[in-house]
Amino acid sequence: MLSHIAHGEVVVGPDGRTISLTDLPTPGIKRWVTRRKAEVVAAVKGGLLTAEDACDRYSLTKEEYQGWERLYERHGVKGLRTTRLQNYR
DSSP states (O other): OOSOBOTTOOEEOTTSSEEOGGGSOOTTOOOOOHHHHHHHHHHHHHTSBOHHHHHHHHTOOHHHHHHHHHHHHHHOGGGGOGGGHHHHO
16 A cells, blocks of 8 residues: 555656656556656655655565666666666666
8 A cells, every 4th residue: 555645746747747646657567668767756756656655556676766766867767768777877
């Protein structure tokens, strides 16, 4: 169960548009494209859900989420491209 969900709230997403929980990828998603990763990081940064909630919701390890966050902070959305991970590490 999610411990902190800000129902009805919105945050600015990676492309400048507002996003809410309903805009986030659905739980159980298997294909993580750059945009989806960035949306999850933006949601956590904006307070829509906690990093722990994101990990629970998307079956991510703490380390995996933290890696996304680091790459996003350092390199923006482009840093989250799976084909580019080696270049940015």
